[in-house]
Amino acid sequence: SKKIKCDLEPSEGSVCTRCARKSLRCVVNKNLQTLLEEGTEWQSSMEQSSKCLKLAVSRILSTLELPPLESFMGISADSRASVSFSGPDADATPRSQNAALTMAMTRENSREPESNDSLPSAPMGTLFEVTKLRNLRSNPQRRTQNPRPSVLQNDFISKGRIAEADADELFGIFNRSLNHYLWGGVALVHDSLRSVRESSSLLLAAILTVTALHIPGKEESFDLCYAEFTSLVSESMLDRYHSLDGIRALCIGAFWLSDLSWKLSGHAVRIATELNLHQSYARVMRGSLEHFEASRLWYFLYVCDHHFSIAYGRPPVIHEDAAITNHDQFLQLPGISQADLRLHSQVAVFIILTRVYNFFGPDVEHSLSESDVVHLQQFNKDLDSWRIAWEPQLAPNTFIATYPSKGVALHHNFAKLQLNSLSLRGISEAAASSMTAERRDSANTAISAAIMILTMVLDEADIRNSVVGVPIYLHTMITYSAIFLLKAQQKCSHFQLATDSILIRNLVTRTIELLNGAKAGKRHLSCHIASGLKETLERFTAFPVSGQQDTRSVQASYPVPSHFGLPSTHSGYDMNPQHDTFGLYDGSFPPYDEQSFPFGFFDVLSTVHFDFGLHNQ
Known part of the structure; x- marks a missing residue:
């Protein structure tokens, strides 16, 4: 068909005569001048919109104390494209790409009131006072401000990566179970999922990650939550603004995620000192009760730090200053609960173990002198006094029954094992004939403590049921007891x-059954410990089994504790009746990774200077 462009005369209005007669759409042939005029009008409108947008963004950046808009000019177009959102999975790229890649040398918007009557408290403080550069300090005041409204809308629940119903289920399990193994709930001050989401995305990710780790069939949820958690942790490494809930999140991750525990605990302590939590005790004791929660969190951090420094054989980060050595004075404040008593019982025992570490040193090849062995007895008395003082104070818990008080007895044996095993550190075969009665008594005390640990785990119902739920420090000590x-x-x-070789084999065998029968996620440590202990048992024992030991097996499996709120469907199992192999081990479990449990300072027998080989006892 022939195309005809219409030329409108001013008198013809918006439609020419021909198109009106034929009921056609009028195609106007605009002249060049008209096009230029319309283009200029559009350009002016866009320029005005751009100015308004730039002004709005600049104000937002200023309010959030972020680098100025000009600092983002250094980001390439490819970098900007890589962080644009194109769907639910767009946030899978690290959020750190959103941050400016240049150093922001911005100053504070307004000068803070100066105190001319006081001397500078730290050298870095004077540098900040002179330059006012924001990147020279953290901003502890931000921890008390209300959370930004965008937190809830931007978390991985709102983005559809995990269903809100699943998240609510996981939060409920954590709140009524795992949370209470952290000394009555010190780690969580929120009573609902929404409250957590409004406060801290990092805390949300930590709670969902560690809970999914413990629940059978939640492996996919665990992978999603773990990826989110590690991404947020990575982002927090260079963040200047932190909160108490962010510290709690790092501790929660440290207590249950074995591959991250050491890194998370150290990161949490660093952030806490930036927020001056180490000064909270002095302030609250002077009557500033608004620092109560921060002071409580500092004790929580102390325990977290020592759980992993002691287990790894590394020096603790938090030292015994007045806040630690006088921690009993904190318990005289109003508002103290059973949660505080449980937490401070841990503070007290780790004060003793830290003194042990400092007194005997970290050199695992250095054997104790006879004068050193005498000091073991004094530390033993300190541990006995600790148990006598704390065990009666801890009442049963609604969710975990008598675990609090029985946990004191368990930790008492942990500490006894760690302390008295030092009597065998670096010892040589030649010393066998000259071993003193005191050294032999200490070694036997360590053996008795290890036997008691496994016996309690196997026979005390509230301890046995906690195998799925307790922090990994207890799994470390259970494993260490068996290996020792x-x-x-x-x-x-x-x-x-x-x-007693028969007793030891029996205890380790039953421990393997217990751990292997524990119902948890596939990445939970229990099945991996069981696999590793089974291999170790086969290497270290070569004596005949028939007729030599109590061959009772665990007739029922140990399910997820009832307070997890999940149905138990496992039907139980027996050991292979031949007792020379374990029918439960079909090679489906990954190899035991000894790096998950580097016993460090207390792995005293790794350096014993003799080799008796594998022989019958």
Whole structure:
């Protein structure tokens, strides 16, 4: 068809005569001048909109104390494109790409009131006072401000990466179970999922991650939550603004995520000192009760730090200053609960263990002198006094029954094992004939403590049911007890110690059954410990089994504790009746990774200077 462009005369209005007669759409042939005029009008409108947008963004950046808009000019177009959102999975890229890639040398918007009557408290403070550069300090005041409204809208629930119903289920399980293993709920001050979401995306991710780790069938949720949590942790490394809930999140992750525990605990302590939590005790004792929660969190951090420094054989980050050594004075303040008593019982025992570490040193190849062995007895008395003082104070918990008080007895044996095993540190075969009665008594005390640990875990219902739920420090000590007994049985026979090979094999065998039968997610440590202990047991024992030991098996599996609120469907199992192999082990479990449990300072038998080989006892 022939195309005809219409030329409108001013008198013809918006439609020409021909198009009106034929009921056609009028195609106007605009002249160049008209196009230029319309383009200029559009350009002016866009320029005005751009100015308004730039002004609005500048005000937002200023309010949030972020680098000025000009600092973002250095980001390439490819970088900007990489962080644009194109769908639900767009946030999978690290959020750190959104941050400016240049150093922001911005100053404070307004000068803070100066105190001419006081001297500077720290050298870096004077540098900030002179330059007013924001990047020279953190901003502790931000921890008390209300959370930004965008937090809830921007978390990974609102983005559809995990369903809100699933998140609410996981939060409920954490709130009535795992949370209470952290000394009655010190780690969580929120009573609803929404409250957590409005406060801290990092805390939300931590809670959902560790809970999914414990629940069978939640592996997909765990992977999603773990990726979100590690992404937020990475982002927080260079963040200048932190909150108490962010610290709580890092601690929660440290207590249950074995691959991140050491890094998370150290990161949490660094942030806490930026927020001056180490000064909270002094302030609250002077009557500033608004620092009560921060002071409580500092004690929580102390325990978290020492859980992993002691287990790894590394020096603790938090030292015993007045806040720690006088922690009992904090318990005289109003508002103290059973949660505080449980937490401070841990503070007290780790004060003793830290003194042990400092007194005997970290060199695992250095054997104790006889004068050092005498000091073991004084530390033993300190531990006995600790148990006598704290065990009666801890009442049963609605969610975890008598675990609080029985946990004191368990930790007492942990500490006894750690302390008295030092009597065997660096010892040589030649010393067997000259071993003193005091050293032998200490070694036997360590063996008795290890036996008691496994016995309590197996026979005390409230301890047994906690195998799925307790922080990984307890799994470390359970594993260490089993390994210590096996090594003592095989390597120390010439020292005439109280090792009963039949009893030890029986305890380790039953422990393997218990851990392997625990219902948890596939990445929970229990099944991996069981696999590793089974391999270790086969290496370290070579004596005939028939007729030599109590072959009772665990007739019922140990399900997820009832307070998890999940149905128990496991039907129970028996061990292979031949007892020379374990029918439950079909090679489906990953190999035991000894790096998950680097016993460090207390792995005293790793450096025993003799080798008796694997022989019958």
